[in-house]
Amino acid sequence: MIAENTQTQMRKGILEYCILSIISRGEIYASDIISELKQAELLVVEGTLYPLLTRLKNNGLLSYSWQESTSGPPRKYYQITADGLQVLQKLDVTWKELVFAVQTAIGNREI
Amino acid sequence: MNRTIIININSIVFHIEEDAYEILRSYMIEIKKHFGKTPDSKEILEDIENRIAEMFTERIQTGRKEVINQQDVNEVIALMGRVSDFENDFVDELREEEGTVEPEQTRAGLDAEQEPAKESASTSEPNFTFTASKKLMRDMDDRIFGGVCSGLGHYFNLEAKWIRIIFVLFFLFGGSGVLLYVVLWAVMPQALSRSDKMAMRGEAANLQNFKKSFEEEMKGLSENFSGAGEHFNRGARTVGDILGRIFSIFGKILAIFFLIGFGCMLIGLFITFVFSTLNLLGFKNDIMLPPLEVMQPTEAFFALLAGFMAVGIPTFAVFYLLLRVVFKVQRMNNYLSMTLFATWIVSIVMILYFVVTTQQQFREESTISVEKPLDKSDSYVFNENDVRVIKASDEEFNSKKFNVNVKGEKLADFLRQDISIRFEMLDSLKAPYIQYNYSARGNTYQEASDRASRIAYQVKQDKNLVSFDSHFAMNQKDVYRDQNVRMVVYLPVGTRVSLSNSLIWKTRDIQADACRQDDKKTTEWIMTNKGLKCIWRMEEEKLKAEEEKLKAEAEKKQAELEQLQEEKEKAVEKLKEKIEKEAEKQTATATKA
Numbered sequence: 001m002i003a004e005n006t007q008t009q010m011r012k013g014i015l016e017y018c019i020l021s022i023i024s025r026g027e028i029y030a031s032d033i034i035s036e037l038k039q040a041e042l043l044v045v046e047g048t049l050y051p052l053l054t055r056l057k058n059n060g061l062l063s064y065s066w067q068e069s070t071s072g073p074p075r076k077y078y079q080i081t082a083d084g085l086q087v088l089q090k091l092d093v094t095w096k097e098l099v100f101a102v103q104t105a106i107g108n109r110e111i
Numbered sequence: 112m113n114r115t116i117i118i119n120i121n122s123i124v125f126h127i128e129e130d131a132y133e134i135l136r137s138y139m140i141e142i143k144k145h146f147g148k149t150p151d152s153k154e155i156l157e158d159i160e161n162r163i164a165e166m167f168t169e170r171i172q173t174g175r176k177e178v179i180n181q182q183d184v185n186e187v188i189a190l191m192g193r194v195s196d197f198e199n200d201f202v203d204e205l206r207e208e209e210g211t212v213e214p215e216q217t218r219a220g221l222d223a224e225q226e227p228a229k230e231s232a233s234t235s236e237p238n239f240t241f242t243a244s245k246k247l248m249r250d251m252d253d254r255i256f257g258g259v260c261s262g263l264g265h266y267f268n269l270e271a272k273w274i275r276i277i278f279v280l281f282f283l284f285g286g287s288g289v290l291l292y293v294v295l296w297a298v299m300p301q302a303l304s305r306s307d308k309m310a311m312r313g314e315a316a317n318l319q320n321f322k323k324s325f326e327e328e329m330k331g332l333s334e335n336f337s338g339a340g341e342h343f344n345r346g347a348r349t350v351g352d353i354l355g356r357i358f359s360i361f362g363k364i365l366a367i368f369f370l371i372g373f374g375c376m377l378i379g380l381f382i383t384f385v386f387s388t389l390n391l392l393g394f395k396n397d398i399m400l401p402p403l404e405v406m407q408p409t410e411a412f413f414a415l416l417a418g419f420m421a422v423g424i425p426t427f428a429v430f431y432l433l434l435r436v437v438f439k440v441q442r443m444n445n446y447l448s449m450t451l452f453a454t455w456i457v458s459i460v461m462i463l464y465f466v467v468t469t470q471q472q473f474r475e476e477s478t479i480s481v482e483k484p485l486d487k488s489d490s491y492v493f494n495e496n497d498v499r500v501i502k503a504s505d506e507e508f509n510s511k512k513f514n515v516n517v518k519g520e521k522l523a524d525f526l527r528q529d530i531s532i533r534f535e536m537l538d539s540l541k542a543p544y545i546q547y548n549y550s551a552r553g554n555t556y557q558e559a560s561d562r563a564s565r566i567a568y569q570v571k572q573d574k575n576l577v578s579f580d581s582h583f584a585m586n587q588k589d590v591y592r593d594q595n596v597r598m599v600v601y602l603p604v605g606t607r608v609s610l611s612n613s614l615i616w617k618t619r620d621i622q623a624d625a626c627r628q629d630d631k632k633t634t635e636w637i638m639t640n641k642g643l644k645c646i647w648r649m650e651e652e653k654l655k656a657e658e659e660k661l662k663a664e665a666e667k668k669q670a671e672l673e674q675l676q677e678e679k680e681k682a683v684e685k686l687k688e689k690i691e692k693e694a695e696k697q698t699a700t701a702t703k704a
Contacts, residue, residue, distance in 0.1 A: 030158070030162065031162065031165075045189075045190065045191060045192020045193075045196045045197070046159075046162060046190055046191045046192060047142070047159060047191045047192035047193075047196065047197055048192060048196070048197050050155045050158040050159055050162075051146065051149070051151065051155050053158070054151040054154045054155050054158070055151065058151060069165065072123065072164055072165035072166075072167075072168030072169065073121050073122070073123055073161055073164050073165055073168070075161075075165070076158065076161070
C-alpha cells in the first residue's frame with residue numbers, strides 16, 4: 001500500500017513535467033502525446049491525459065488550436081505558451097536537482 | 112443480423128450495434144460520474160468524446176465496415192481506460208487538489224448510492240444523444256393518491272412531501288388544489304416500466320442504472336415486507352412526513368365523504384332520468400322535469416338523455432376519481448374515458464340545440480278574442496268546476512281523495528290552468544257578456560294562432576249559475592307553448608255576483624281575499640261605477656260612514672250645548688254684577704242720607 005502510494009506520488013510529480021517537455025518540442029496532438037507516454041510506460045490509458053491537459057491549459061501553460069483531420073473530427077493540437085516555457089525551465093532545474101539528489105541517495109546501490 | 116442505432120458524437124454520426132451502444136452508454140455514464148464533480152468536466156468530457164469519435168472514424172471502412180460493433184467499443188474503451196484505471200493513476204488526486212470535492216464523497220460518488228438527480232444537474236451534458244432528460248410522470252411506487260406529487264417532486268428535484276403540502280394548502284384555499292390535481296392526474300402518464308421510472312427521475316436508461324434501479328426496487332420490496340410499524344416509525348422521523356400522513360388521512364376521509372355525496376347524486380340523477388323517461392313513455396308519475404313539458408315526447412326524451420349525460424358524466428368522472436383515490440381502483444380504460452368525454456360534448460351540443468329550437472317555438476304570440484253573451488240576470492253565481500274531480504262525490508273529503516283520479520288516462524297531460532278572470536262594468540242597460548282571449552306562442556304567428564284556436568275553454572251557464580272549468584284542455588297533439596285563457600266578464604252596474612272561493616285565485620284586479628269570510632264558501636260582490644265591489648265591505652264602509660256622521664252630529668250638539676252653557680254662565684255673572692252695583696249704590700245713598 002505504501003509502495004503504491006509512493007509510486008503514485010512519484011509519477012504524479014513527473015507526469016506534468018513530461019507532458020510539458022513533450023509539448024515544448026512542438027505542436028502535438030493529444031493521442032500522439034499518449035503514444036509517447038505509453039512508449040515511456042508512464043501512462044497507459046488516454047482517459048487520464050485529458051484532465052491533465054485541461055488543467056495545464058487552464059493554468060495558462062498550454063494553448064491549443066483546432067486542426068482539420070483526414071480521419072474524423074477536427075483535432076486539438078497543443079502548444080506550449082511563454083508561461084509554460086518558464087515553468088518548464090524551472091522544472092528542468094528542479095529535475096536536475098532531483099536527479100542529483102536521487103543519484104546521491106542511491107549511491108553505489110544496484111538498481 | 113443486428114439492430115443498429117444511430118448516435119451522434121460531437122456532430123459526427125455513427126451507426127452502432129445495439130449491444131455495443133449499451134456498453135458505450137454505460138461507459139460514458141461512468142466517465143460522467145467520475146469527472147462530473149470537477150470544474151473542467153465539460154471540457155474533459157468533450158475531449159474524451161472527440162477522441163472516441165475519432166477512434167470510431169478510424170475503425171470505419173466505407174463500403175466494408177460501416178457499423179461500430181461491440182469489439183470496436185471494447186477496444187476504444189481499453190485505449191481510453193476505465194474509471195478504475197484513472198483511479199490508479201493520478202486523476203483522483205488531481206481532483207482532490209482542485210479542492211472542489213471532499214475526498215469521501217468522491218469515492219462515494221462512484222457508488223450507486225449517489226443521488227442521480229444531482230449528478231445530472233451538476234454535469235453539463237455532453238453531446239451524446241442518450242443524455243437523459245426528465246419526464247413528468249406519476250410515481251406509482253411513492254404515491255398517496257395518484258403519484259402526482261411525487262412525480263412533480265422528481266421533476267423539480269423536491270421531496271414529494273413539500274409538493275403534497277403545497278397541494279393541501281391549495282385545497283384549503285378554495286379547493287383549487289383538487290382541480291389542479293385532477294387535471295395533472297389526467298395529464299401525467301404513469302411511470303410503469305423501469306425505463307419510465309428512470310426517465311422520471313432523470314436517469315438515463317442504461318445497464319448500470321437499470322441494475323441500480325432494480326436493486327432499489329428490491330430494497331423497497333424487502334422494506335415493505337419488514338413490518339408496517341417499523342415502516343411507519345421510519346417514515347415518521349420528520350415533521351413533514353407526519354404532516355403529510357395526517358393530511359393524507361384527512362384527505363382520504365374527505366374523499367370518502369365526497370364519494371358518498373357524489374354516489375347519492377348519481378343515484379338521484381338516475382332515478383330522475385328513469386322516472387322522467389317513464390313519464391314520457393306514458394307511465395305517469397310525479398317526477399317530471401318541468402322544462403320537458405314544452406317538447407314533443409320524442410324530443411323530450413333526447414333532451415332528457417342529453418341533460419342526464421351532461422350532468423351525469425362529470426359527476427361520474429368525479430365519482431370514479433374519488434373511487435380511485437379511496438379504493439385504489441384501476442384507472443379508467445382510455446377508450447371508455449374518451450367515449451364518455453365525446454358523449455358529454457355531444458350532449459352539451461344537444462342541449463344547446465334543444466334550448467335554441469325550443470326557444471324558437473316561443474317566438475311569436477297570438478291571441479284570439481271571442482265575445483260570448485251571458486243570459487241577463489240581476490245576480491250571478493260564479494262557480495269553479497274542477498274538471499279532474501269525479502262529479503259524483505260532493506263531499507270535501509271525497510273530493511280530495513278523488514283529486515288524483517282523472518277522466519281519461521292522459522288528461523293531465525293537456526290540462527292547463529293558466530286561466531284568469533277580470534270584471535269590467537257596463538252601462539246598466541246593456542247586456543252582459545264574456546270576452547275570451549285565447550293566447551299561445553309558436554314559431555310563426557300562424558302556428559301560434561292555430562295553437563290558440565285549439566284551446567277549448569267555454570263557460571257554462573245554467574240560469575244564473577255560471578261555471579268556470581278549473582282547467583282548459585289543449586289539443587292532445589299540442590305541447591306547452593304558454594297557452595292561456597284571459598277572460599273579461601262585462602257586467603251592468605248593479606249586478607250582484609256571488610264568487611265561489613275556489614274561483615278566487617283566477618280573478619284579477621279585485622281584492623278577493625279581503626272579501627273572504629272564514630265561515631262562507633262564497634264572496635258576494637256588486638258591480639258599481641267603480642268596478643266590482645265586495646258587498647259586506649261596502650256595507651261596512653257605509654255603516655262606518657254613518658257612524659262617523661252620527662258621531663260628528665253628536666259632537667256638534669255637544670259643542671252647541673257647551674256654548675249655551677257658557678252664555679248662561681255669562682248672563683248669570685252679568686246679573687250678579689248688576690245686583691252688586693245696585694247694592695253699592697243703595698249703601699252709598701244710605702250713607703249720604
